[in-house]
Amino acid sequence: MIDWSKPRLRVTNLKKHYEDRAVLDGIDLEVFPGQIVALIGASGSGKSTLLRCVNLIEEISDGQIFLETEEISAPGVNHDRVRAQVGLVFQSFNLFSHLSILQNITLALIHVKKIAKPEAERIARKWLERIGLGDRADSYPDKISGGQQQRTAIVRAVAMDPKVLLLDEVTSALDPELVGEVLDLIRDLKAGGTTILMATHELSFAREVADWVIFLEQGKIYEQGEAKDFFENPKRDRTKEFLARMANN
Numbered sequence: 001m002i003d004w005s006k007p008r009l010r011v012t013n014l015k016k017h018y019e020d021r022a023v024l025d026g027i028d029l030e031v032f033p034g035q036i037v038a039l040i041g042a043s044g045s046g047k048s049t050l051l052r053c054v055n056l057i058e059e060i061s062d063g064q065i066f067l068e069t070e071e072i073s074a075p076g077v078n079h080d081r082v083r084a085q086v087g088l089v090f091q092s093f094n095l096f097s098h099l100s101i102l103q104n105i106t107l108a109l110i111h112v113k114k115i116a117k118p119e120a121e122r123i124a125r126k127w128l129e130r131i132g133l134g135d136r137a138d139s140y141p142d143k144i145s146g147g148q149q150q151r152t153a154i155v156r157a158v159a160m161d162p163k164v165l166l167l168d169e170v171t172s173a174l175d176p177e178l179v180g181e182v183l184d185l186i187r188d189l190k191a192g193g194t195t196i197l198m199a200t201h202e203l204s205f206a207r208e209v210a211d212w213v214i215f216l217e218q219g220k221i222y223e224q225g226e227a228k229d230f231f232e233n234p235k236r237d238r239t240k241e242f243l244a245r246m247a248n249n
Contacts, residue, residue, distance in 0.1 A: 006032075006068070008068060009054065009065075009086075010031075013027070013028060014065065015062040025219040028221070031196075036210045037211065037212045038199075038206035038209075038210035039200070039216060040201070040215055040216070040242075047199035047216055048168050051166045051168050052168075054166060055082075056073075056082055056083065060073055067082065067085060084108070084162070086162055086164050087165045087166065091170065093141070094153060101133065101137055101139055101152050105123075105128070109160065124155075133151065145178060148181075150170055150178075150182050154189075155185075163195065164196070164197060171202055179202070186205075203247070206227065212226060213230040215242065217238060217242075222239065
């Protein structure tokens with residue numbers, strides 16, 4: 001049973017250094033079940049690194065990461081087991097070009113979650129129908145559009161029924177006319193109660209769907225708050241400057 005009062009994901013005093021350069025410097029955040037938390041900030045502010053640390057792709061320098069009550073950053077934790085519960089979708093779609101759309105989605109279901117192939121295919125086809133790609137199940141990635149590829153990549157992660165879904169600038173590699181269909185899928189996931197931590201430069205979208213917004217600046221949380229208040233009433237000068245500049249782009 002889900003405990004809605006306790007964070008699904010909790011990060012405390014997270015630090016990440018590359019030699020003598022601090023990329024993340026004391027990050028604290030919580031994401032509750034069914035919540036969308038948006039990470040915004042300039043390139044190089046640490047958004048992608050934070051997501052990669054949460055997914056255990058990057059080794060942290062200090063701090064702790066908890067998935068519900070388990071410290072997933074502790075020594076000896078099985079990273080593959082954690083990644084089965086924390087899905088990460090990148091800017092680049094990272095689909096396997098030699099596998100069909102259906103096979104891309106069923107691969108981890110079969111080999112990681114040990115679901116029988118017929119059931120894995122049923123789950124995959126259900127999701128493909130939901131995003132309007134039911135008739136493209138046997139197509140290969142190079143035969144569908146970039147927006148369709150990115151939706152497939154998101155569905156591949158969601159089909160695993162992760163406790164938290166991490167989205168790393170999932171619209172940044174898309175042509176403008178394809179962005180909307182990916183954002184529509186994220187809206188649907190929010191409506192279905194998916195817990196999401198996402199890095200995005202789509203500020204109007206973050207304002208619409210996020211519950212909480214975190215502005216990263218040079219690896220630190222510079223300002224954060226409930227989405228509506230954050231965008232309508234930013235408190236700090238650098239936040240105001242960033243939002244104004246992004247609005248004029």
